[in-house]
Amino acid sequence: MVKLVAFAGSTREKSYNQAIIEVAVEGAREAGAEVKLITLADYPMPIFNQDDEAEHGIPEKAQQFKELLIEADGFLIASPEYNSSYPALLKNAIDWASRQAGDEKVLAAYKGKVAGIMAASEGALGGMRVLVTLRMLLENIGTMVLPNQKAISRVNTLLDESGKVSDEKTIKQLKLLGKQTAELAVKITAS
Ligand code: FNR
Numbered sequence: 001m002v003k004l005v006a007f008a009g010s011t012r013e014k015s016y017n018q019a020i021i022e023v024a025v026e027g028a029r030e031a032g033a034e035v036k037l038i039t040l041a042d043y044p045m046p047i048f049n050q051d052d053e054a055e056h057g058i059p060e061k062a063q064q065f066k067e068l069l070i071e072a073d074g075f076l077i078a079s080p081e082y083n084s085s086y087p088a089l090l091k092n093a094i095d096w097a098s099r100q101a102g103d104e105k106v107l108a109a110y111k112g113k114v115a116g117i118m119a120a121s122e123g124a125l126g127g128m129r130v131l132v133t134l135r136m137l138l139e140n141i142g143t144m145v146l147p148n149q150k151a152i153s154r155v156n157t158l159l160d161e162s163g164k165v166s167d168e169k170t171i172k173q174l175k176l177l178g179k180q181t182a183e184l185a186v187k188i189t190a191s
Helices: 018-030 048-058 061-070 088-097 128-140 166-188
Strands: 005-010 035-036 074-078 114-120 151-152
Touching: 005 018, 005 061, 005 166, 018 061, 018 114, 018 151, 018 166, 074 166, 088 128, 088 166, 114 128, 114 166, 128 166, 151 166
Parallel strands: 005 035, 005 074, 074 114, 114 151
Antiparallel strands: none
């Protein structure tokens, strides 16, 4: 069974990206993947500073996050779009997990992994521009990003009162993305 780690690049209480990642996770699980859905709120990390890293090493929470990624075959990531790009929260976590320590392989967390990426926004573009930057970032560090991706526009109109995605078409699209990510992870791990 392939293992995926899923998270949103937002720790906002009513995060839209948290809402969409939950649906993609369902799709991946239905396709047979073992998915660990986490929140970055459980992995608070200082803003990366190379002097601090040299003096103190990798902080405990950053190390835990990195180990989760190392153990996984792939990722599901839902990112908010902040000024056309990814939020500092997400980039900071990705940066910490990219650091080498001891005889660890460089980029062990990312190399040879797969990712399904998505975004949600109240705006008309649904965060489409963050997906361009996130795809480039992940591919530069060795993660194969699924061609299919989803930017969910006007996401506030697609939720029920509890904040869960209720629009059937959106649920279908997000589940498909989760399923396709799981299937790509199966192919990559078998090759
Ligand atoms: C935003 N937002 C935003 N939305 C968008 O569609 N394109 C953008 O470029 C931006 N830029 C931006 C910058 C900053 C600093 C903030 C705080 C917000 C709005 C953003 O998409 C919205 O707050 C989402 O709801 C954030 O995602 P979560 O927290 O709901 O997952």
